[in-house]
Amino acid sequence: MEAEEEADDSLLPDLPNVEAYDEVRMRAAPNPNGPWHLGHARMPAVIGTYKEMYDGSFIVRFDDTDPETKRPDLTAYEAILDDIDYLGFEPDDVIRASDRVETYYDHARDLIEMGGAYTCSCSGEDFSNLKNNGKPCPHRDKDAETTLDEFEAMVAGEYSSGEMVLRVKTDIEHKNPALRDWVAFRMIDTPHPREEAESYRAWPMLDFQSGIDDHLTGVTHIIRGIDLQDSAKRQQFVYDYFGWDYPEVVHWGHVQVDAYDVKMSTSSIKELIDAGELDDWDDPRAPTIKSLRRRGIRGQAIVDAMVGLGTSTSNVDLSMSTIYANNRDLVDDETDRYFLVRDGESFAVEGGPDTAHPPLHPSFEDRGARDIPVGDAVRLESGDVPAEGDRVWLKGFGCVRRESDTLVHTGDDLDVVREGDVDVIHWVPTEGVQVRMRTMDGDVTGVAEPDFGDVSEDELIQFERVGFVRVDDRDDDETVVYFAHK
Template identity: 75%
Template sequence: MDSELRERVERAARTHALLNAVKYDSDAEVGAVMGPLMGDNPEFREHSDDIPGIVGGVVSEVNGLSADERRAELEELAPEELAEIEAEDEEDEHTLPDLSNVDDGVVMRAAPNPNGPWHLGHARMPAVIGTYKDRYDGRFICRFDDTDPETKRPDLDAYDAILDAIEYLGFEPDEVIRASDRLETYYDHARELIDIGGAYTCSCPQGEFSDLKNAGEACPHREKDAETTREEFEAMIDGDYSAGEMVLRVRTDITHKNPALRDWVAFRMIDRAHPRPEAADYRCWPMLDFQSGVDDHLTGVTHIIRGIDLQDSAKRQQFVYDYFDWEYPEVVHWGHVQVDEYDLQLSTSSIKELVDAGELDGWDDPRAPTLASLRRRGIRGQAIVDAMIELGTSTSNVELSMSAVYATNRDLIDDDANRYFFVRDGVEKAVEGGPDAGHPPVHPEHEDRGRRDVPADDAVLVEPDDVPAEGERVWLKGFGCVRHVDGAFEYVGDDIDAVREEGVPVVHWTPTDGVSVRLRTMDGDVTGVAEPGFADTAVDDVVQFERVGFARVDAHGDESVAYFAHE
């Protein structure tokens, strides 16, 4: 390599090393510099043996600079690229609207009902809360609202599954609370509410009370004295009543213009035992509005995000807050998130029914719209978070486009995903002439990773649509050009001009004795053969099957299994 070319390589490498270091606010890496360097300068490729050493020296020099020195030099060498990085940083930081009243700190909570693992829609809450936590150096509480052992019965496995999902999304709660551990706290606040005249026990049949409430008329128990109410509430706690026999109501305004706010139920009896052993003996359970309202105050929550359909919750809870002279948190209401691409409903109960019926293999079935499924397919949690943040906090219903998730994920995984051939429904073709093997690159943008050895001794497999007409040619990637003659592939050379100037199509291929692979996709399982080197991949590696798409390696054995991520 002459001195002039070496200077060009050093200059270009320095710019890319500075871009890499400034963009990610860390030391530059040779591998991350090599890809864009060679992509922007194809004329460097014929010197690929010498360039990694030059780049290594440049990267060492750049890593010896301070962050300010790197930014200053990049502003001189590539001011437009630096401006783009700064614009991206600004956009990433402020995609979500700022919260109001943050001077005294920000404490937010995700309050999942642990009745099953999370579907994709559940990711929105921790994504937004985690982002706000980072922006304001706040606190993130995960509170399991598990005080309904009947209609939304907790799944014991869901507690850890949900915490795993939050970790997968890139966040860690500062505090984890299980409401079912806090019954005595709720009882104490109910007793206090009774003593100050804010609650009364009621044994009206549900239908009868509903009629009175809708008419704006008080039930006969409303004026019950606090002592009697207290005695009957203690009997509820002791389990002396069965389901439906007695409730504790918050005394609000029986003539309120919104019937949903009139004397709402704070505690009710549930005969079915809670699945958690620690809570199995309790029969008197708080309703969510009471439990959540008390917990938000006691844990110092400053800002609540909830669905627009739950506006009445804040209004109900405000009555309790007024009785106790508490200040209600700031509230942000948002619309529902809908997800395209999936045929299945975003509903924990609906997905559970399909799993229990065997129509889905499990919560991580590739067809399931769950975080467990996306994780198994090789989708990075950050891709989901980025897409959720883009939705903002509009009160309108919004649609999450999976193409946005895939686009971000592609950017996250492409650099690390080595390439392999995988042929579906392979057609066997004898190969006449040519080398014994093909040598496609491990990664087209990382020549330092070397080349693969794909045997082509006697015959190869190609996909049916890639078989050319008799007499026509195709380019077997990494091997060379072949002509379809008498049902076989006749080698005709390795002049790349056949592709560049004559338009010969490039196709992938494998030897006939490659690795048997089952590729699990949203449309069902696909079987085929991968090149032999695929057997050396590790479980959890994300690879790109060339011309097929990205996939996560799930298992190796008599048949390897991979989960399709996206194209």
């Protein structure tokens, strides 16, 4: 009954043919060639949500089968698992393709014995020409015996890169050229960065490795991008040889995120970091999961936005404002308020109380109030400075009138604010906490009120009229905060 209720308010479309399986089992199959960008959050968000909807399971499988062009980054394995944890999901199992190479070899041998694959030494160009004309290459009719010998030589590393591949025998005249006799294994001279896998030279291609693993790990539902639209059809040939049933497949389009100058791709972010244009993967200007995390955005806010995109096959644009709105909703109640004045201008103050006591949170007065000593002078943001003779209400302090470079307390009642005659602004005493606020548009410096000095690292607060920030690093000279959103 509970399951029914959950399914009712599900945010995602039903998965196909769920009734046919005892348990819905899915997988995320990242390539660990770097930490995740924002778009990567979609997979755990969606399969994690489906797992909850159907009481199913999902595994993380690192598809690290290209030690050269998509060379794995040894730190990325943990970084990715860490990102998934931050998003609020826990995989039921974690495996690495580079640990399973022998399994792929075994299946290749079986396939060869069934006559489903042949070794081929054509150059890529030659084969492509033949294939595009629906013509078989001379190696296609090789007997299984010879193929097996040559495959064992591949496994033994007796060929160099480009000299020999193993192809799956599909249908060389298939109307879709993308499906004709595709490569299952190729030689790579560069050793794998993982010690456990560094001796392998014959590596499976994605379609072979992934196809074998999906079956062996009991995956019932595959969710993947439209770039892999033909994968199921390619792998179906292997499944047919082995007599396996292919899992259900959902394809989704690409996600683009607005608001960033930086292209959302692992390689381009990496280049910018190497070039010193970004500090690291969690630079506020980087469209990465680590960056949003550092800015104080809850994983849940990202997950909700990703789930809201659904799983349609068309390409979609994700607005950062959706993530921000989700996050504001999540954190507004718990974030205390403080003042921060950016690029301030100082004014002497005359009259009025010695200290101001604005509340920590306007909706929760019982949390208490802040103590802001006024002293002889205060700082205002440039844009808030009143014209000569005009009044402005310093929040928590009272109404002042500007007379030259002095703000004179007028003693006006709060009614002047209620009637709309006077604007309420924030301010800080001249003695405050130096703040460096890191934003997507660069760093901003300013001064925060003294009580802000008590906020501990990693806490999320709101600078009134500025926005929500996460306190990142405190030291005696300066406090670094990361700007999340307004």
